[in-house]
Amino acid sequence: MLEGDHGGPGAVLELVKRLRCEIKLPRSMADYFQDVDAVGAIVEDKRRFARRTLHSLGALEHRPTFAALPRTVEWHKIYTKDVSRGGLAFLHSCQLFPLERMRMLLPDPAFQAVLPPTCQCVVEVARCQRLAPNCFEIGATFVERLAS
Amino acid sequence: MPATDDASTISKASPDLIPVSIESLRALIDFLQVDLYIEQERSKALILYRDRAHPVKQSDLDRLAQRGTKTLYLSLADRDGSHQTIADKVCRNERLAPERRFRVLHDFGRTAFHRVLGDSSLDAFVGMANGLAQRMTGLICRGDVVVQDLLGLLDYDNQLYTHSLNVAACSLLLAQGLGIRDPGELQSLAVGALLHDVGKRHVVLSILKKPGPLNARQRKEIQNHPTTGFRDLMRRGELSWPQAMMVYQHHERCDGSGYPVGVVGDEIHPWARLCAVADVYCALTSDTPYRKQKPVHQALDILDDEAEASLDKEMVRCWKAITAARAPSLSS
Numbered sequence: 001m002l003e004g005d006h007g008g009p010g011a012v013l014e015l016v017k018r019l020r021c022e023i024k025l026p027r028s029m030a031d032y033f034q035d036v037d038a039v040g041a042i043v044e045d046k047r048r049f050a051r052r053t054l055h056s057l058g059a060l061e062h063r064p065t066f067a068a069l070p071r072t073v074e075w076h077k078i079y080t081k082d083v084s085r086g087g088l089a090f091l092h093s094c095q096l097f098p099l100e101r102m103r104m105l106l107p108d109p110a111f112q113a114v115l116p117p118t119c120q121c122v123v124e125v126a127r128c129q130r131l132a133p134n135c136f137e138i139g140a141t142f143v144e145r146l147a148s
Numbered sequence: 149m150p151a152t153d154d155a156s157t158i159s160k161a162s163p164d165l166i167p168v169s170i171e172s173l174r175a176l177i178d179f180l181q182v183d184l185y186i187e188q189e190r191s192k193a194l195i196l197y198r199d200r201a202h203p204v205k206q207s208d209l210d211r212l213a214q215r216g217t218k219t220l221y222l223s224l225a226d227r228d229g230s231h232q233t234i235a236d237k238v239c240r241n242e243r244l245a246p247e248r249r250f251r252v253l254h255d256f257g258r259t260a261f262h263r264v265l266g267d268s269s270l271d272a273f274v275g276m277a278n279g280l281a282q283r284m285t286g287l288i289c290r291g292d293v294v295v296q297d298l299l300g301l302l303d304y305d306n307q308l309y310t311h312s313l314n315v316a317a318c319s320l321l322l323a324q325g326l327g328i329r330d331p332g333e334l335q336s337l338a339v340g341a342l343l344h345d346v347g348k349r350h351v352v353l354s355i356l357k358k359p360g361p362l363n364a365r366q367r368k369e370i371q372n373h374p375t376t377g378f379r380d381l382m383r384r385g386e387l388s389w390p391q392a393m394m395v396y397q398h399h400e401r402c403d404g405s406g407y408p409v410g411v412v413g414d415e416i417h418p419w420a421r422l423c424a425v426a427d428v429y430c431a432l433t434s435d436t437p438y439r440k441q442k443p444v445h446q447a448l449d450i451l452d453d454e455a456e457a458s459l460d461k462e463m464v465r466c467w468k469a470i471t472a473a474r475a476p477s478l479s480s
Contacts, residue, residue, distance in 0.1 A: 064384060068389040095409060097396070098379050127375070130410040 269419025340391035393417035401458035
């Protein structure tokens with residue numbers, strides 16, 4: 001569904017929106033996409049690169065990284081949380097493990113500041129935190145920018 | 149006859165020397181012909197105590213024990229002195245009582261563990277765990293070591309190695325209690341248990357041994373060990389997924405209160421839940437820098453409380469049955 005040339009980030013975003021969403025946001029995050037005050041705010045911490053809040057949509061392609069952990073190759077809708085030059089945090093419906101590498105599509109133009117000139121990248125999972133059933137917050141680093 | 153000349157003095161830091169307890173040596177003297185060294189009281193230097201042509205006798209060991217000597221050192225440069233050779237000989241020696249064989253395995257495992265602890269490649273570490281798990285599983289699977297012997301033998305100083313070995317032994321007993329019989333599966337489980345805290349290699353000793361409460365940064369560093377252990381081992385690509393989950397998930401709790409992810413119930417791999425029960429039991433019954441060991445009956449009560457919310461209830465019930473029914477003297 002998300003393979004090949006789709007005619008730019010706008011068209012890809014439309015395709016990502018059509019993916020079935022399995023994430024169940026906890027009640028405390030019910031207004032996740034309405035929290036406009038948070039958008040663009042710098043997350044205060046001591047990380048190497050400053051992080052900015054960016055609540056948007058993306059797609060993650062599950063692929064096997066470890067021989068011991070089978071993964072069915074398929075696309076999943078994700079919710080992005082914040083982003084920096086080095087990586088991003090996002091919400092996903094299932095647990096991912098450190099070192100897992102997967103392809104990600106981030107068609108929101110707001111990501112162009114960190115991913116020019118493409119909306120495709122490979123990320124490596126660094127951490128995972130369960131927030132609620134079917135809702136995991138995952139921190140990942142960008143390991144490769146892919147040509148669109 | 150003890151030798152005291154300078155030529156027989158050897159550095160304690162020599163990588164070819166391994167410490168062996170007097171008790172372990174009692175089990176070894178019939179077939180071990182190696183040079184043995186003893187630590188001088190004042191200088192702490194090691195001097196030759198018996199060369200291979202003049203093997204040590206039980207009476208010598210009695211005298212040493214009376215004098216308060218607990219350890220002699222044997223040289224790995226000796227052809228017969230390698231860890232693997234000695235451990236194999238001990239484990240196959242039917243004339244030795246099973247608990248003594250396990251004790252020797254424990255002693256030699258500790259030395260092997262400390263020798264490979266600083267190996268950044270992990271190769272030696274995993275090799276050690278595989279060898280040790282194979283012998284331990286052999287002893288326990290054959291029923292050579294009965295439960296009360298094993299529980300009575302566990303060391304309680306809670307050093308990293310001792311804790312790992314204790315958790316491996318308890319995990320094996322619990323797995324058997326839960327009906328796992330396949331030796332290959334048990335051995336695989338023992339390797340996972342021996343490696344469950346491998347990520348603590350990255351935690352500085354001052355934090356691991358801190359007697360008081362940890363601050364937030366120190367707690368974060370400690371709580372990172374399942375993730376660093378998982379990363380280190382998965383980069384090697386040799387572990388099975390259940391073994392990897394023992395490393396990554398042994399601090400997860402069924403109610404979601406654990407770390408690193410906070411997964412709940414069945415989201416935690418069964419081997420990790422099993423390892424968690426063994427880990428908590430061994431931690432409770434051991435001296436740690438911040439807490440004195442608890443008697444077995446108190447530890448079981450605490451496990452019971454934990455089972456209400458955070459540990460696997462069925463596994464705790466099984467562990468209680470193992471310790472209570474088969475080792476009644478330890479449960480009271």
